Amino acid sequence: DGGITQSPKYLFRKEGQNVTLSCEQNLNHDAMYWYRQDPGQGLRLIYYSQIVNDFQKGDIAEGYSVSREKKESFPLTVTSAQKNPTAFYLCASSTGQGLIADTQYFGPGTRLTVL
């Protein structure tokens, strides 16, 4: 089955701890994205990567870090510097930018709760 997997589905963290969210895709997509979703709001872009070993900050990158060492994987680390990390995190991928906007395909999400 082709798709995007995110793990874990639920994650609990104590204040002051870093935590890493996993995102893997087997769609052979070049581009990958991380979004944050808060209740009653749309998705906000945290980081994105259009090719291996390269990534760019999105609209709300402060307190987050990413790496893109492999095409299939784009892990997101929520650091202790993120002031309000409790949210639903969604990973997406697409074939890459072009003249016509790509469709982004989404994983099932990880719900992070800071205790």
Next chain:
Amino acid sequence: AQSVTQLDSHVSVSEGTPVLLRCNYSSSYSPSLFWYVQHPNKGLQLLLKYTSAATLVKGINGFEAEFKKSETSFHLTKPSAHMSDAAEYFCVVSDQKGSSNTGKLIFGQGTTLQVKP
């Protein structure tokens, strides 16, 4: 800069009646537009996509949307609502720099569709 506005945060319909979810966009060039659906605690699923071909776009599960440039609208419709349609719906526009797509998407705030029996 591109933007998208979903005009209703919550829409309630009875099962079997038509659905209308409204979306207006702002874009300097011909945008690509999407509608995604999200069921509770799930990822987003693409319903349909407009990319400057036919202005009436048909999607999955009986949904369709019409691109109206003169009104800068991309409203989502369905003739007859099912209980399984209850979900959050997002209107999305492609981010552009000049006439080129950046690869990023800009999301509306979402519309919650409630379907009553």
